[in-house]
Amino acid sequence: MPETSEIPVLTIDGPSGSGKGTISRAVAARLGWHYLDSGALYRAVGVAAGWADLDLADPAALVRCAFDTDIGFRADPAGEPRVIINGVDATDELRTETAGAAASAIAAIPEVRSALRDRQRAFRRAPGLVADGRDMGTVIFPDAGHKVFLTASADERAERRYKQLKDKGVSVTLDGLLREILARDARDAHRAVAPLRPADDAVRIDTTGLGIEAVVERVLALVQP
Ligand SMILES: Nc1ncnc2c1ncn2[C@@H]1O[C@H](COP(=O)(O)OP(=O)(O)O)[C@@H](O)[C@H]1O
Numbered sequence: 001m002p003e004t005s006e007i008p009v010l011t012i013d014g015p016s017g018s019g020k021g022t023i024s025r026a027v028a029a030r031l032g033w034h035y036l037d038s039g040a041l042y043r044a045v046g047v048a049a050g051w052a053d054l055d056l057a058d059p060a061a062l063v064r065c066a067f068d069t070d071i072g073f074r075a076d077p078a079g080e081p082r083v084i085i086n087g088v089d090a091t092d093e094l095r096t097e098t099a100g101a102a103a104s105a106i107a108a109i110p111e112v113r114s115a116l117r118d119r120q121r122a123f124r125r126a127p128g129l130v131a132d133g134r135d136m137g138t139v140i141f142p143d144a145g146h147k148v149f150l151t152a153s154a155d156e157r158a159e160r161r162y163k164q165l166k167d168k169g170v171s172v173t174l175d176g177l178l179r180e181i182l183a184r185d186a187r188d189a190h191r192a193v194a195p196l197r198p199a200d201d202a203v204r205i206d207t208t209g210l211g212i213e214a215v216v217e218r219v220l221a222l223v224q225p
């Protein structure tokens with residue numbers, strides 16, 4: 001068994017809609033590595049807090065919720081990832097912009113971030129891990145051997161999200177999504193603890209106008225030159 005610190009990690013951070021989830025899942029599948037969707041953990045705590053009717057302004061209750069909520073990941077028969085919160089499949093609720101905004105709000109509470117830290121690090125298992133989020137390269141896996149920071153223009157990110165949600169039958173407007181994305185970018189980048197920013201040693205990839213496969217190839221080339 002390798003020491004945990006010897007297990008390779010690729011971190012993929014970036015703002016909403018930059019393609020972190022899509023690229024991370026594809027790269028993890030190609031490498032045969034594990035995948036951590038850290039945003040799903042924050043979203044799950046936000047959703048569980050909503051189910052329990054907790055006050056989003058009550059940090060102590062949210063920290064308890066972060067420790068106590070059982071969050072499981074599994075693939076459905078088609079191989080699509082599902083997220084199970086306290087035994088309930090909450091995948092669809094988790095992907096809404098309401099859940100994203102709740103996640104972004106509770107993610108600004110330092111004690112909530114600490115409560116989720118060890119859970120995230122436990123995903124580092126052989127033969128390797130692709131970790132997607134906001135602070136994977138800066139805080140959770142600062143010793144990762146490969147770090148990527150994905151970006152894309154806010155307009156393109158809103159367009160991508162619009163298509164994604166429309167395909168799922170969710171009713172949204174492009175204008176509304178752009179506003180939500182800009183508000184979330186600002187909150188995630190300006191919070192005091194673990195703000196969204198590239199690690200000093202991250203490779204930045206601007207994916208505006210770049211197709212998914214092209215981005216996957218660029219990231220793979222970093223890991224397997
Ligand atoms: N390079 C790309 N070009 C076009 N669409 C993309 C690209 N990367 C991701 N997408 C699409 O954009 C949407 C949002 O991507 P996602 O991976 O959920 O982003 P994030 O995890 O950063 O929020 C998805 O529908 C995805 O298929």
Ligand SMILES: Nc1ccn([C@H]2C[C@H](O)[C@@H](COP(=O)(O)OP(=O)(O)O)O2)c(=O)n1
Binds near residue numbers: 038
């Ligand atoms: N490592 C992380 C991951 C997510 N968050 C917070 C901030 C984000 O706005 C929310 C939701 O993250 P998620 O990655 O699911 O959102 P997007 O798919 O990028 O829209 O959670 C965080 O603070 N740190």
